[in-house]
Amino acid sequence: MRFNTALLHGNFKCDEKTGATQVPIYQSTSFEQKSPEKLENIFKGSEIGFIYSRINNPTVESFEKRIAFLEGGVGAVACSSGMAAITLAVLNILKSGDEIVSGSGIFGGTHSLFKNLSDYGIVTRYAEDSEVESFEKAVNQNTRLIFVETIGNPRLDVPNIKELAKLAHSKGIPLIVDNTAATPYLIRPLKLGADIVVHSTSKYISGSGNTIGGVIVDGGNFKWDFKKYDTLKEYEKFGVFTYLAKLRKGLFKDIGACLSPFNAYLSSIGLETLGIRMERICENAKELSLYLEKNPKVLKVNYPGLKSSKYFKRANEQFDGKFGGILTIRVGTKDAAFKIINSLKFPSNLANIGDVRTLVIHPASTIYATNTCEERQMMGVYDDLLRISVGIEDIEDIKEDFDQALKSL
Numbered sequence: 001m002r003f004n005t006a007l008l009h010g011n012f013k014c015d016e017k018t019g020a021t022q023v024p025i026y027q028s029t030s031f032e033q034k035s036p037e038k039l040e041n042i043f044k045g046s047e048i049g050f051i052y053s054r055i056n057n058p059t060v061e062s063f064e065k066r067i068a069f070l071e072g073g074v075g076a077v078a079c080s081s082g083m084a085a086i087t088l089a090v091l092n093i094l095k096s097g098d099e100i101v102s103g104s105g106i107f108g109g110t111h112s113l114f115k116n117l118s119d120y121g122i123v124t125r126y127a128e129d130s131e132v133e134s135f136e137k138a139v140n141q142n143t144r145l146i147f148v149e150t151i152g153n154p155r156l157d158v159p160n161i162k163e164l165a166k167l168a169h170s171k172g173i174p175l176i177v178d179n180t181a182a183t184p185y186l187i188r189p190l191k192l193g194a195d196i197v198v199h200s201t202s203k204y205i206s207g208s209g210n211t212i213g214g215v216i217v218d219g220g221n222f223k224w225d226f227k228k229y230d231t232l233k234e235y236e237k238f239g240v241f242t243y244l245a246k247l248r249k250g251l252f253k254d255i256g257a258c259l260s261p262f263n264a265y266l267s268s269i270g271l272e273t274l275g276i277r278m279e280r281i282c283e284n285a286k287e288l289s290l291y292l293e294k295n296p297k298v299l300k301v302n303y304p305g306l307k308s309s310k311y312f313k314r315a316n317e318q319f320d321g322k323f324g325g326i327l328t329i330r331v332g333t334k335d336a337a338f339k340i341i342n343s344l345k346f347p348s349n350l351a352n353i354g355d356v357r358t359l360v361i362h363p364a365s366t367i368y369a370t371n372t373c374e375e376r377q378m379m380g381v382y383d384d385l386l387r388i389s390v391g392i393e394d395i396e397d398i399k400e401d402f403d404q405a406l407k408s409l
């Protein structure tokens with residue numbers, strides 16, 4: 001099944017009872033079972049069934065199955081946000097004293113999370129750059145996972161997933177990949193050897209900026225060493241579902257960061273058009289980046305699809321000639337960056353990516369405002385940097401808009 005077909009038909013059928021083409025919204029807290037014996041079995045795990053919407057829900061499950069199919073995983077757990085997904089994906093296997101090795105050009109929220117986890121005895125070490133050797137240098141005996149983004153937001157690094165998976169496995173640890181910015185349209189990390197994929201579905205997957213959500217997908221292939229990951233041991237009986245069973249029966253249930261049925265419904269509808277949106281977004285982003293590169297008032301355009309990007313070759317191979325929808329530009333000063341935002345007519349000035357409409361933000365004064373200068377430097381956030389998340393508009397309008405905004409400088 002090819003990509004756009006899979007978006008519509010992969011692990012999804014019309015509602016069996018009614019023929020409804022969309023998944024029904026099961027807006028129910030709990031689910032009655034026919035007998036106490038059956039409910040007992042469901043709680044035990046010897047029968048499957050729905051219990052309580054903090055644990056599972058048919059609308060949410062439908063979304064989980066579709067995403068798992070797309071990413072090529074054995075299953076998925078949908079969460080209330082991308083941050084919830086990342087938090088739970090890592091805490092599912094970590095204990096105090098364990099360490100994370102992470103890519104450095106990562107999303108500000110994830111960086112903040114990793115910083116806060118140090119209060120619980122979990123240390124994060126950052127690879128100096130996005131090359132495998134730098135990750136290898138940061139790994140030690142206490143490392144329990146490698147975390148990376150397929151396209152780092154906002155530094156736009158493109159790490160080599162295949163090589164990183166090899167490195168992780170040689171150290172007996174899993175590779176967890178945040179595939180929010182690239183989406184399965186560009187890459188399916190599990191197919192390249194990654195072990196677990198997370199998404200903020202608030203972005204490209206839902207697509208219209210109408211819901212917050214996240215998802216964790218497990219490839220089911222990682223061979224857990226239960227001496228090293230002893231908290232997984234009691235779930236060994238679930239075989240390829242060891243990680244997911246611990247997650248759903250453990251912190252996911254306990255923390256309660258579940259996705260609501262309505263948000264799962266919106267995300268499912270968004271998912272169906274991911275392919276055509278991404279096709280257009282990638283084309284638009286490439287065209288805008290080429291256009292802005294020619295404008296002398298723009299000092300630097302960063303986009304993995306430009307020959308000037310040091311990731312061009314790798315992105316071209318790894319993403320099969322597509323490069324995503326995010327680019328950044330440097331315009332000299334914070335003042336100039338603000339002037340441009342104030343002059344733009346179409347792009348919305350807000351903290352989000354992956355919307356159908358073009359978005360712009362000055363990261364240094366917003367998402368990264370509480371970071372130190374050093375941290376900002378590491379994450380590739382400069383005072384004169386603007387991040388643009390390109391939408392599906394007619395790109396001529398967006399080009400003209402940037403043209404007039406840059407003239408205002």
Ligand SMILES: *Cc1c(COP(=O)(O)O)cnc(C)c1O
Nearest residue numbers: 081082083107153180200202213
């Ligand atoms: C937005 C984002 C997140 C966090 O997702 P939320 O749904 O906002 O919690 C995580 N990773 C990346 C790459 C993101 O862009």
